[in-house]
Amino acid sequence: MSHTAIVPDHDTLRNYLLQHRLPLYYSKPVVAHIETYMAAATAKGFRGKVVDLAEYSDRHRTTLGHFLAEGKWDETVLQNKVKAESLRQVVEIPHHAAEPLFVIHDDTIAKKTKPSSQAKSPIEQTGFHHSHLEGKVVWGHQVQATVVQSGGISLIHAIDPYDKTKTHPDGTVYTKIDRVCDMAATLPPPPHRGYVLVDSWFTCSRVMESYAAAGYHLIGGLQTNRIIYPQGIRISVQDFALHIRKEDVRLVTVNGSAYWTYRYEGALNDMENAVILLCWPEQAFGEQKALRAFLCTDVSLTTETICTYYSKRWPIEIFFRQSKNNLGFDTYQVRSATAFIRKNCEKVFWLDSLLIHSKMRNSGS
Numbered sequence: 027m028s029h030t031a032i033v034p035d036h037d038t039l040r041n042y043l044l045q046h047r048l049p050l051y052y053s054k055p056v057v058a059h060i061e062t063y064m065a066a067a068t069a070k071g072f073r074g075k076v077v078d079l080a081e082y083s084d085r086h087r088t089t090l091g092h093f094l095a096e097g098k099w100d101e102t103v104l105q106n107k108v109k110a111e112s113l114r115q116v117v118e119i120p121h122h123a124a125e126p127l128f129v130i131h132d133d134t135i136a137k138k139t140k141p142s143s144q145a146k147s148p149i150e151q152t153g154f155h156h157s158h159l160e161g162k163v164v165w166g167h168q169v170q171a172t173v174v175q176s177g178g179i180s181l182i183h184a185i186d187p188y189d190k191t192k193t194h195p196d197g198t199v200y201t202k203i204d205r206v207c208d209m210a211a212t213l214p215p216p217p218h219r220g221y222v223l224v225d226s227w228f229t230c231s232r233v234m235e236s237y238a239a240a241g242y243h244l245i246g247g248l249q250t251n252r253i254i255y256p257q258g259i260r261i262s263v264q265d266f267a268l269h270i271r272k273e274d275v276r277l278v279t280v281n282g283s284a285y286w287t288y289r290y291e292g293a294l295n296d297m298e299n300a301v302i303l304l305c306w307p308e309q310a311f312g313e314q315k316a317l318r319a320f321l322c323t324d325v326s327l328t329t330e331t332i333c334t335y336y337s338k339r340w341p342i343e344i345f346f347r348q349s350k351n352n353l354g355f356d357t358y359q360v361r362s363a364t365a366f367i368r369k370n371c372e373k374v375f376w377l378d379s380l381l382i383h384s385k386m387r388n389s390g391s
Contacts (some may be wrong), residue, residue: 039064046111051103059083059093060104094365101367105184108374109212112181119177127216129178129242130223130339131172131206133188134346136355140165150363151189167366170205173342180341182374185207187367203228207236207357215241221324223248223339229321231296243324245336250319254302255293263319266290267304272311280333284308289329294321301325308347325330 039061043049048057062083079090093099119125155168172183192200206228220242224233229246237244250264265289268371275286288304301322310316322332349355 033036046107048103048107052099056093056097056099059085059097062090091365095362096364101364104374107120109183110216113184113214116174116176116179116181117214117362119179123177124218125177126219126221127221127242128175128221128335128338129183129209129237130175130342131170131209131228132225132342132346133168133170133202133227133338135159135164135166135168136350137164137166137253149361150367151191151366153190155188169370170202171342171345172209173345175338175341182345183368185374187363187370203230205234205378206233210236210240210242213240213242219243219324221335222338225339234297234323238323243322245320245322245324245332248302248319248321250317252319254290255296256290262303263302264314264317267314267317270304270312275306275311276329277308278330278333280330280337285333286311287329287333291325297323299325301327301332303329305333 043057043061048060050058062079062085066079066081066083079087083090117127135157137157138149138152149167151163152167154163154165157164158163168188169185170188171185172182173180175181186205188202188205190199194200194204206224210222210233220237220240222233222237222242222244224246225242226247226249229244229248233246234244248263251262251269253260253262254266255261256266270288272286275288278285278287285305287306290302290304291299293299294302301324303322304321305318305320306313306316320332320336327335332389346355
């Protein structure tokens with residue numbers, strides 16, 4: 027997803043906006059501001075700050091800041107455009123090439139400095155969140171992202187801030203699991219086969235059932251304290267792994283890396299039948315800290331195929347890394363939740379335009 031080699035020129039950006047008929051929904055100044063943001067974000071050294079946008083516009087930075095925080099325009103138009111176009115581009119591949127359609131979910135944290143209790147205008151919707159990367163609780167915005175992928179093409183489908191204060195009509199908290207389940211209901215049936223790829227946080231019966239109803243299998247990480255029932259015996263994955271010998275496993279190579287794998291097929295809590303793979307790096311067989319477990323609801327897949335499919339989660343990690351390194355995701359200074367959401371909308375719209383443009387150029391279109 028690197029933007030260093032596929033940055034389109036301003037005419038291409040303008041044509042892309044016209045192609046999606048944005049002038050039907052937005053005034054000329056709004057379209058011009060959106061183009062400014064997309065052009066600025068392609069520049070080296072972009073930090074996500076309003077002053078960076080001003081370098082690519084004849085408008086004062088206060089005008090650009092007002093556009094993000096208080097401007098009268100509907101960012102859901104961009105969100106819906108991104109969702110429709112990402113699916114259109116990706117779904118046409120499995121239609122023609124019988125490729126699986128992958129839907130990838132994950133979340134990340136934009137770490138910020140916790141404001142003083144005396145702060146008059148702290149950043150909205152920030153809070154304490156557990157960072158898996160740092161292994162501790164940090165302060166900042168947490169966002170959930172969805173990537174759709176097929177045939178080597180990966181596009182951002184959605185990115186939404188997680189608001190802990192959001193509730194259902196009955197007053198219960200709207201969780202990250204709820205958002206993933208709601209997303210499943212909006213996706214089209216896969217033309218051939220479909221798989222949702224998630225980490226262990228989202229590997230649960232609710233997500234499996236929601237995606238099964240939409241026609242997708244799940245391949246996800248699995249906590250090693252989950253209970254399985256080999257030969258009808260109730261035991262955790264990590265305890266079962268202690269009884270696995272070298273002659274029980276086989277070496278599987280995925281993307282150039284080799285792993286010892288053990289395949290279990292059977293029941294676990296909340297499921298009657300699934301495949302669970304216990305994996306160790308080639309040089310770390312039997313080491314408890316090196317053990318990783320994965321679940322797949324499609325028992326027809328081979329062990330090699332499950333490992334290969336799960337490795338296709340990597341584009342969403344690249345998206346998070348490049349958003350922080352190149353798109354100012356960790357260095358933005360907007361304070362309102364509206365401005366934060368709008369910056370994300372424009373960022374995703376920009377990224378997909380780059381990727382689609384690159385795809386068309388490489389195919390000679």
